[in-house]
Amino acid sequence: MDTLSKQQRHNNMASIKGKNTKPEMIVRRYLWHSGFRYRVNNPRLPGHPDIVLRKYRTCIFVNGCFWHGHEGCRHYVVPKTNTDFWVRKIMRNKERDKETQQQLARMGWHCITVWECELKKDRREQTLASLAFTLNHIYLKDRSILYQVPEEETGMCIAAEPEGEY
Structure with missing residues (x-):
């Protein structure tokens, strides 16, 4: 049984920021x-990632442990009231997160998820x-792929080398 009235619960839920x-x-x-x-919350990318680093082709999602169902985390506890609703809601959030990250990966973007619990004071610096x-x-990995010389061409002269005899 909920200890708050419907209006109090509504006000609490409405005040949660996204x-x-x-x-x-x-x-x-x-x-x-x-x-x-x-950039922040790019509307052109699927899922509107929290942070987008174009130079790195990377999207960072900063997820709340409760809202995104962080398994094994002490901050993810299913409420005792209206349990079926919350389980379905969190499962939908997890499925949507997975689909969004798959779409971004197909578009060539890297996805990083940072969990709320990893940003607590005792783990923040390490995270x-x-x-x-x-x-x-x-x-560095992406740059090395872009500028890597194919193996079959390694015998060719590079511009800084003296010209060989023809």
């Missing part, structure tokens, strides 16, 4: 101060450092 949440702001502040430039490392790795 954008500019505290975990999202923590990630955005860290990325900006680390020199990463991004954010890991995020920066991953972004730099993606950038």
Whole structure:
């Protein structure tokens, strides 16, 4: 049984933000101060990712553990009232997240999910450092693919080498 009236419950649920949440702001502040430039909630991409880094072709989703059903997390507890509704709702959210990430991957985008619990004070620095490392790795990996010399052409002269005899 719910301890709040319908109007109180409605007001509580209506006050929950979907954008500019505290975990999202923590990630955005860290990325900006680390020199990463991004866009927020890009409407042209499926799922409107929380953070989009075009240079890295990467989308970052900052997910709340409850709303996105973070398995094994102490912050994900199914409410004792209206349980069937909440289980269905969270399952739909998880399915939608999966479909969105698959669409983005088919479009050539990398997807990173940062969970709310990973941004708690005891784990925050490690999580954010890991995020920066991953972004730099993606950038270097993509650049090495773009500028990699195919194996069969390794015997060819490079512009800085002296010309051979013809």
